[in-house]
Amino acid sequence: MRAALLVLFLLLQGCSTWLFYPVKGLPITPEKAGLEYRDIWLQAADGTRLHAWWLPAKEGVEVKGTVLHLHGNGGNLAWHLGGSYWLPEQGYQVLLLDYRGYGLSEGEPLLPELYEDIDAAFAWLNKAPETQGKPLVLLGQSLGGALAVHYLAGHADSRAKLHALVLDGVPASYREVGRYALGNAWLTWPLQIPLSWLVPDGDSAIRAMPQVTGVPMLIYHSLDDEVVPLANGVRLYQAAPPPRAFQPTRGGHVQTFADPTWREVMLRYLEDPRSFVGLRRLVEVPDPNSPQ
Numbered sequence: 001m002r003a004a005l006l007v008l009f010l011l012l013q014g015c016s017t018w019l020f021y022p023v024k025g026l027p028i029t030p031e032k033a034g035l036e037y038r039d040i041w042l043q044a045a046d047g048t049r050l051h052a053w054w055l056p057a058k059e060g061v062e063v064k065g066t067v068l069h070l071h072g073n074g075g076n077l078a079w080h081l082g083g084s085y086w087l088p089e090q091g092y093q094v095l096l097l098d099y100r101g102y103g104l105s106e107g108e109p110l111l112p113e114l115y116e117d118i119d120a121a122f123a124w125l126n127k128a129p130e131t132q133g134k135p136l137v138l139l140g141q142s143l144g145g146a147l148a149v150h151y152l153a154g155h156a157d158s159r160a161k162l163h164a165l166v167l168d169g170v171p172a173s174y175r176e177v178g179r180y181a182l183g184n185a186w187l188t189w190p191l192q193i194p195l196s197w198l199v200p201d202g203d204s205a206i207r208a209m210p211q212v213t214g215v216p217m218l219i220y221h222s223l224d225d226e227v228v229p230l231a232n233g234v235r236l237y238q239a240a241p242p243p244r245a246f247q248p249t250r251g252g253h254v255q256t257f258a259d260p261t262w263r264e265v266m267l268r269y270l271e272d273p274r275s276f277v278g279l280r281r282l283v284e285v286p287d288p289n290s291p292q
Contacts (some may be wrong), residue, residue: 019143019174020109021074022102028078030055033085040095042124044116051104052121053077055084055094056130064091065135065163065270068121070144071096072169072254076103083141083168083254086263092137092270093130097121111203118151122158135163137270141254142228145170146205149236152215153208159215164273166266168220169254172206172232172239209239216273217244218266220256227253243274 030037030053040052057063067087071080077098084094099117100107107113125131140148145167152159217240221233230248237246247265249256256262269276 019073019111020099020101022099022109023075023079024103026076026078026103028081029053030081030085033081035085035088040124042097042117042120044100044113044120046113046116048100048107048113048116049105050098050100050117050120051077052095052097052124054130055088055096057091057093058089061089061091063093063130063134065093065137066125066131067092067094067137067139068125069094069096070118070138070140070148071098072142072144078103080141083257084139086257090263090267093134095121095125114147115151118147119155119158122155122161126161135270136161137164137166138162139166139168140170141168142170146174146203149205149212150203150208153211159212162215164270165212165215165217166220166269167217167233167236168256169222169225169228170205170219170232170236171228172235173204175204176232206235206239209236210241213241216276218247218269218273218276219244220247220249220262222249222251222253222256224250225253243276245269245276 036056036059038054038056040054042050042052044050067084069080069084071077071083077096081096084096087094097117098105099109099114101109105117125136138148138152140146148165149167149170152162152165219233219237219240221228221230223230233246233248237244247262249259249262251259257266
């Protein structure tokens with residue numbers, strides 16, 4: 001109900017930034033989770049100063065690769081540490097980026113300017129001594145995954161650098177997710193269709209996905225997701241160029257890596273993304289219209 005009312009309010013205000021709910025400042029640092037880290041400062045092409053965290057692989061563990069983590073639309077990187085805190089112990093170093101307007105990053109979160117932030121992260125990773133000769137993986141959760149898909153569709157050079165793309169709870173269509181939120185409240189249910197057409201959908205992942213060629217892709221989506229329904233993940237899988245794998249999960253929206261089972265699936269996948277067959281029973285694509 002609250003989500004639907006918020007969408008309604010922003011649409012009536014003519015606000016195209018309803019996708020972003022940034023929070024300034026940082027309530028915690030990775031040190032609270034017992035992780036080594038350092039602050040990284042990037043500069044987007046338009047001069048916007050951006051903040052990120054660099055999480056090195058755990059001392060004494062062989063470095064297997066680098067993960068660029070693009071988080072969801074709420075809070076800031078401190079809120080999304082749960083998506084990647086576990087990777088350093090497994091040998092993966094992480095760059096966790098805060099978009100413009102989030103946390104300590106300057107500016108306001110707007111499209112298409114925000115794609116410059118992703119470009120700045122790729123530029124930093126391309127030059128950082130720690131990343132040279134190591135496989136690069138992009139982990140996009142929720143809105144971060146949708147942004148990644150649209151960005152990669154138009155940046156063949158960045159696609160060519162990727163060892164794999166991992167998506168988790170990603171909306172296929174901004175408009176359809178907006179309609180879903182409006183349809184779940186009695187106040188906005190009668191207006192869900194006309195109001196949803198006010199949601200800009202040109203940057204949605206489903207439109208860009210067919211152009212994300214040459215990158216092995218693992219798509220997670222929870223059967224229990226009440227924010228971005230399962231059908232979104234299924235549609236993205238169906239639109240994705242091969243090689244790709246679909247991994248249904250259980251639990252709340254982008255709570256995937258709270259479960260060690262799904263962490264293990266990602267680790268196995270990254271060993272050989274192009275030949276991954278996974279847990280066959282689990283990687284079957286479910287029918288989103290069938291009873292769960």
